Amino acid sequence: MPLDEALAQLLAAVQPLAGTDTVATAEADGRVLAQAIVSGLQVPPHDNSAMDGYALRVEDVLAGADALPVSQRIAAGSMGTALQAGTVARIFTGAPVPEGADAVVMQEDCTVQEAADGSTRVQINTLPLPGQNIRRSGEDVARGDVVLAAGTRLGPAALGLAASVGMAQLQVVRRPRVALFSTGDELVMPGTVPPAQMPPGAIYNSNRFFLHSLLRRLGCEVTDLGIVPDRLEATVQALRDAAQAHDLILTSGGVSVGEEDHIKPAVQALGQLNLWQIAIKPGKPFAHGRVGDAHFVGLPGNPVSSFVTFLVLVRPFLLRLQGVSDVAMKTIAARADFDWPKADKRREFLRVRRNGQGGLELFPHQGSGVLTSAAWGDGLVDVPPGEPIHYGATVRYIPFGELSA
Template sequence: MTMKLADDCFFHDKDRMPHDEALAILKSRVRPVVDVESIDMHAAQGRYLAEPVRAPRDIPAHDNAAVDGYAFNHSAYNRQAGARLKVVGEAAAGHPYLTALSSDDSVRIFTGAVMPDGFDTVAMQEDILLEEQNGQAWVVIPPGLKQGANRRLAGEDSKLGAVLVEAGARLRPQDVASAAACGLNRLRCYAQLKVAIVSTGDEILRAGDRFVPGKVYDANAPMLEGLIEVAGAMPVDLGVLPDRADRVREALADAARDYDVLVVSGGASQGAEDHVARTIDAIGKRHLWQIAIKPGRPMSFGQIDDCVVLGLPGNPVAVFVCFLIYVRPVLARLAGGTWPEPVRYPIAAAFAQTKKQGRREFWRAKLTRKDGRLAVEKFARDGSGLISSLREADGLIEVAEEVTDVREGELVDFIPFTEFGLEPRR
């Protein structure tokens, strides 16, 4: 069943919300808004799991051989002197040896084959000596083998009933492999979140349009489309809205009826031609407007009925950073996933920089080496329109509100773009 938004999902009563408080509100109030469906396991990668995957039996289900060799009962073996045992049969993967055995017997066994009943140890093929006497094969096993050597135990990977993949996980290839190992062919997953993208402004041209002096091409929409796909949602580009209040109102109302989330770039401030914020105030609710961060201060969260509306600045760098830090985890949660928390790596700064107190800042940075050690270098230019800095960066340096300066050699919190599911720079 779809879970709808509360009317005050993002409500707060501050003009400029500190970063941590904004995240805390989002974490506590955002819930899944999509239905659950059963899908073929082969189409499950990248989807958010709605029900946990539990082991229906021990995995592996039987003790089995970890190597090619000879299986035997360790009680018939002298660890100091070794043993000479009769070879009475063969066991291969999928073809167990089922005949009753005595403690003085051994069985030729191949990797993955079920261990014969009563046998607990395997001597590796390359360590043994084979002999033949009166048409009977014998194996000479050297000394030194511990009981249980080269044997995989039943349940060694997972025990009956164990949770293999938690609900809310975004399924990776290795998670799908765990489900397949259980024999599952369908998984209960959340439906893909439908996210509409809207760009705003009379100055915006789309790719392929004839260039006009004074206008700019829209870099935000294709960037957002890629970021939304990486986040596991389904993006739809609705085009560019002009700076006309009636057109903006009509388009946002239509999008809110058809999509789970609406991501708007531009029109987030309170200028005379910034109609997005006023439109959301008129036909919906706008909350968390103005966050004490750089870049991206005028970002907003709101809703039109049950459609979440995420208002982003117009500058590409601010759009990119705000998406990674705020929009991506919100989309994951709305889509049924757990809140993704990026790992911050303490790395030495290969630069010195001052900043204003009282706001959280995210600096574009790339990894380098200094005195033979890994370090991080901040881009010298901070412009929010410098797409080149995004292309050349390896990640973001997160600088807390109370910090006023960073000294060379000091450890800073570095978040590589790979933490957000993005490919590394090559």
């Protein structure tokens, strides 16, 4: 099945989670907003100065006046009085602009004159314009504005915006509960067997580590069920147990077509399988279905295949599960500083990184088992089926920062 069709089918199967949590705004990074935030105030609350300088009436300067006396001093957090005609107010960044003033001239454009009697006058050395260096009340947020919509995935800027309208706590979608396990008799956990004593045919389970990290970054509560042996009855039991208290069961390995790949018959014995095999490279073996009330997603065992299919399929699925509407991959037009003449009939995702000349370099070995390519690279090039790439061509680049945050 083509990737876009598979992703559409996968997202259509999602019903956003119903439960919510109330968390402190400072602790809500990465969570998804369950309830829109409506501002109860103006931001900023008053017209205020964008500069350290002098608030004045433009007409006083246009009249060709000499140095103008300073009639008051206004710091941030204090309110001045109405500005007397023919005077200026010493004002600081963020301080409310006094009534009657219609411009602020920054101090660098003024000359301060101290008189013997202790009074201060200011010569304005530039011709001000009405509204200059004044931030208007409500220009950031107006009272009654929807500041952040439900379904917004909260980041640092959004948290600051919520705080700016007085939100100390936020109602967010509860965390998805994900059960994670790998299948394969060849898998060994790091720390259990030293590298020099690895049995023939054994490999360390790398998938568990990057999948766990990616799930946590997406706000999930992860139950790590370890490694399940390559036996049908063990796979069935692991799926049955995982379905009891989780929203998603995520596995890696066992979804190909070999005699030791038991995921497909195990899922079919307990529930249903809706997706099987995607036309992408790497990552053709991919499965989606249900086991009881839980979604099931099976990823390939090869580490790069597992990594890529998680980014392009599981990530948008989990975001939609939390109520995020815009889950599409964002691509950037970039220059290919490499040739890729061997076009595949499947859609390919090549591991690349940006170079100092603004182009993209290709990792020399694009095999689905070469996890070095993902650690070396900083993104993927999305290659349509049957399209070769020539040096200097414009390609669709997807930064890992876009996909793994």
